[in-house]
Amino acid sequence: MPVFKAYLQIIRKNAPLLLMYLGIVIGLAVMMTIFNAQSPQTGFTGSQVRTAIFNDDTQAGSALAAGLEDYLAQTAEIVDLADDPQMIRDALFFGEVSYVLRVPGGFSQVLHLGDPAAEARLERMAAPDSTTALYMDMLVNQYLSTVRLYQAGLPEATDEEITRLTLTNLAISTPVELAGQTSFRGSYENIVYYFNYLAYALLSILILGVSTCMITFNGLDLKRRNLCSPVSLRSQNLQILAGNLTFSFGSWLVMILVSLILYRGAMLSGTGFWFALNAFVFMLVGLCLSFLIGYALKSRNAQAAVANVLTLGTSFISGVFVPQEFIGRSVLQIARFTPTYWFVRANVAIGSLDTFDWTSLGDIWLALLIQLAFAAAFLAAATVLVYRKRQAAA
């Protein structure tokens, strides 16, 4: 099979570039796993807002301010920050903290007197109209109203007692029940990220690999040489097809093996099977698209440009890098016309599968079928192009 061998040789020559994309997807997936390092959740965990607190009220008799600090240390994630306007601004800008609270000097004193004219004020910095700011404001005000309630009810009590009572009171917690919770949640989330990134990497690898081979074999000189060889055209085409299939299948297999190494047990489950199946279908789409591109392009100059525009473009609008729920409606409407959108959608649906009954799988089947339809469309377009080119040559 000389043509098949040549095919594999072309792939081998381009291996470093193709492996780079594999490296990118693994790097991104590992990074996501580190950022997202959460143990599998079994119960409800309250959100903890990243908060910096600057307590200027530290002189004697400031138990109330110290109590507030203690309370926030329990309910929020306290971040140590240098008390420097520029540092605070940078930390807020880059999302290192979402909420900055400053307790002015003498705050406890004003609160202690309970004089409505001299209202005790805390200063906070946070994004306007944000949910995090609203929640943290709620917590702070909750602490202060409880303090005021105890002060009004127990006028004799000292600040220390009030603080102690308030903190005990605020420890009362409402029971929360989780409905329909699967136990593997945390790790599936990371697998969804991996398979989403795979959309970018697999498509890049297939387009670069397959189209490079197609362009090479369709080069005028090589084509003329091959046409006068004793190997029939039919056999040549079958060998190229075999090459294409081997290469695509191999790329898919490598990606699945990597996911097996990264996520082990979670991939060997029923959910893991669906991830792999979805990726397989997407691989077929990628193969047909690459075949089309390989025939449409004449030279390798435009190849990298076309590959980048297609893979980055579809990945960005379909929610590969930024989850679909964060992307604008109108953008997603356009993204529906790309196979990547349906691949990502299926991944997300698979990641949140609770049971494997027909109704929960319905969405996934739909996404798979649409992807297959894309594959068929690309293949049909490529076939038309192949016949046109042949007629032009003849």
Place this chain on the structure above:
Amino acid sequence: MIFHLLQYRLKCFLKDRQMIFWTLIFPLLLATLFNLAFANLTEIDTFIEIPVAVVEHEAYRQNEALQMALAAASIQNGEGGLFRVTPTDEETARQLLAENQVDGIIFAEPDLHLVVKQSGLNQTILKSFLDDFSQTSQALSDIIAVNATISIESLLPVVQDRRDHISTVPISKDQLNSTVIYFYSLIAMTALYGGFWGMRIVNENQANLSTQGARASVAPVHKLLRLMVDISAALVIQYGIILVVIAYIQLVLGYRFGSQLGWILLAALIACFMGIAYGSCIGAIVRTGEGIKTGILILSTMIMSFLSGMMYHGIKYIVTTAVPVLAFLNPANLITDAFLALYYDGASPRYFTNLAILLAFGLTFSLLAFAVLRRQRYASL
């Protein structure tokens, strides 16, 4: 003579479609994609009333305090509240939760509790609201237990007086719009991609690297002059490109660059110079094939852009706080930071520091490239 050289060099550059794609079209494309993907990121945290169902058990109907508290916290006549409450029966409530129509269900019996589908900020706010409710009743009974002289009625005004003790330090959304980082580091990437021109200049001036170089070397034109003309041509084109990208990001996509046009133009110019010098330096120092040189340029640009926040803006903060030296040694970060300084507070010391280091990098790269290129003679080729 100079104009002749310049004119033809410009023509050569502009007709190189592949190069124009990578230096101009690719950044424009990425900017468009960033805009499509990140446009909504700043809105994620914007508060929207939390939909919640409450099960109308007997216990709920009798608990007037809870009903009042929920009513106080919900939307009234379109006024913004905390919750959008749906009172219903248990089956419907669970259905709504399963379909993500509500974030949680409040049950009043057997004890006050909450049912949610996942952990999250909205769910935490719901829990916190119920906590507050139980805590207040507990506080009241605490007080009655200790201080028998006081009546609940006299405390109710205090309970109902939900005073806000917090004053907000005004921050505009613009000041917190960290998506600009993606666009600033994209400008940095564009400037560094200008290195392609620098690399090409070196390639076409070196007699041992290309036939054009060999031809040019026997021409009776001083090498330094030719190099200067070529670099000027690259600078003209790259500066034009970067201004187009900046204009596109500011005028079409609507991300601000600060208001001081003159300083923006200066930062862009120095960034371009540095980028071209960087490319020439790689072209001159690395002694391998063109493919490897291009690979090094692309890879190093990508790593530097990544560290300056082009793929994830938080990286810039992590690098700046954890390894400050790396932030100062990374040209892409310097460019990003210069634009960020302009955005924050105009032409500040931070802006000038960044530009000064960038300029120093540019000069160093140029000198290195020139040191390798000068006085080379070939006995034969």
